[in-house]
Amino acid sequence: MDPRESEFVDRMGLIMERLGGTRTMGRLYAWLLICDPPDQSLTDLAVELGVSKTAMSTVARQLELTGMIERAPTPKREHRYRVVSGGWTHVMQVQLAAVRQTLDVLDFGLSAIEGDRPEQRGRLEETRKFFAFTVQDADEMLQRWEKYRDKSD
Structure with a gap:
């Protein structure tokens, strides 16, 4: 992640916090908006955002329950997530x-x-x-x- 992308991700974390979520929720959502490929594994997300895989799993489930992100189909057992339109x-x-x-x-x-x-x-x-x-x-x-x-x- 380049410095401007990192700043965007961090700023969205602050916005999500102001909206009643957690900073990590905002950071995860922001990263999924701009990452390539558009679907990412929990491991990749945890590494990129500098949080534990357990914490990332919890936050991903919370965003999935709100309808903001979804699990992407994959032939492997890994969980991959992407942003949901709407x-x-x-x-x-x-x-x-x-x-x-x-x-x-x-x-x-x-x-x-x-x-x-x-x-x-x-x-x-x-x-x-x-x-x-x-x-x-x-x-x-x-x-x-x-x-x-x-x-x-």
Whole structure:
């Protein structure tokens, strides 16, 4: 890995950390974006990124569960990984599912507030409106993204 590639990999590690993942997740994902060949064995990844094979295996499984990377088919028993197209879209959809659950909880909260309690209802209603707007806007954004992506190809 040349110095600029190494800096890119490290910067993505910091970004992933800010997004709630680990630095190694970001570094692994970044390396898989730019490496050649595009699929890499756990051993190669561990050596290139300077982490243990055990740690690399754990991080690769975590990224695989999020839909960001996948195991590449191989005739050997080794595990090889590569970036999945649409991984960030999948991550966003998972996050939106949590936001939708928040709407359900806020609806329950509104049903639990009985009697004349306008201040409490107002706070809940504003919070619910925010989450409803977020879901609607994110759904529309993902649709625009798909059109943009398809048009760019």
